[in-house]
Amino acid sequence: EIVMTQSPATLSVSPGERATLSCRASQSVGRDLAWYQQKPGQPPRLLIYNASNRATGIPARFSGSGSGTDFTLTISVLQSEDFAIYFCQQYDDWPRITFGQGTRLEIK
Amino acid sequence: QPQLQESGPGLVKPSETLSLTCTVSGGTVAGGSLSSSAYYWGWVRQTPGKGLEWIGTIYYDGSTFYSPSLNSRVTISADTSKNHFSLRLRFVTGADTAVYYCARQKTFGGVIAPYFDYWGQGTLVTVSS
Numbered sequence: 001e002i003v004m005t006q007s008p009a010t011l012s013v014s015p016g017e018r019a020t021l022s023c024r025a026s027q028s029v030g031r032d033l034a035w036y037q038q039k040p041g042q043p044p045r046l047l048i049y050n051a052s053n054r055a056t057g058i059p060a061r062f063s064g065s066g067s068g069t070d071f072t073l074t075i076s077v078l079q080s081e082d083f084a085i086y087f088c089q090q091y092d093d094w095p096r097i098t099f100g101q102g103t104r105l106e107i108k
Numbered sequence: 109q110p111q112l113q114e115s116g117p118g119l120v121k122p123s124e125t126l127s128l129t130c131t132v133s134g135g136t137v138a139g140g141s142l143s144s145s146a147y148y149w150g151w152v153r154q155t156p157g158k159g160l161e162w163i164g165t166i167y168y169d170g171s172t173f174y175s176p177s178l179n180s181r182v183t184i185s186a187d188t189s190k191n192h193f194s195l196r197l198r199f200v201t202g203a204d205t206a207v208y209y210c211a212r213q214k215t216f217g218g219v220i221a222p223y224f225d226y227w228g229q230g231t232l233v234t235v236s237s
Contacts, residue, residue: 001176049225089160089224094173096175102159
């Protein structure tokens with residue numbers, strides 16, 4: 001099983017600043033990586049797929065990068081609605097999909 | 109866009125079978141048809157301890173894909189006439205207590221794109237006597 005490790009577990013950032021979240025795979029997943037945002041009481045929301053493609057309706061302040069084992073989600077100018085938990089998911093090893101444990105983005 | 113809604117008992121006794129249904133609406137144009145070859149339909153669960161865990165996925169032709177860790181206990185089926193698909197998880201324990209989500213996976217060039225682009229709101233299932 002490919003293990004996805006996200007860091008940090010919690011990230012404190014002020015509104016208007018940039019947030020950088022990391023996701024590392026235990027082995028190469030190419031660019032088969034997605035990012036999700038989850039707010040309390042809601043399901044995950046797809047942000048990024050194929051490492052860097054924004055999903056439909058996702059603002060341009062969200063960007064993804066990376067390949068192989070190291071990936072980054074960047075939120076360029078944090079808005080109040082961006083404070084949430086973010087998960088990465090690899091699907092290179094389909095049908096053995098795995099998720100990271102999440103990074104909580106909180107207001108500093 | 110499609111709408112997905114989970115339904116089923118919120119409480120299941122240990123050793124019994126958890127059964128959930130995901131009803132998909134929105135029609136073919138909205139990408140909500142289980143009869144379409146353009147989509148796969150999956151189940152994912154979430155616990156505070158283990159986070160998000162993929163359970164399994166079904167395709168319009170009835171082919172199924174299961175998580176290796178749950179494969180021996182899981183069955184996913186679909187009723188295209190009712191446009192819903194179902195999850196059965198046998199011999200449940202407290203470790204199966206979770207929020208269960210159904211979600212859609214697209215295809216790209218005829219091949220599955222195994223990320224989840226639309227999700228139901230989720231339903232909490234507690235395993236307890």
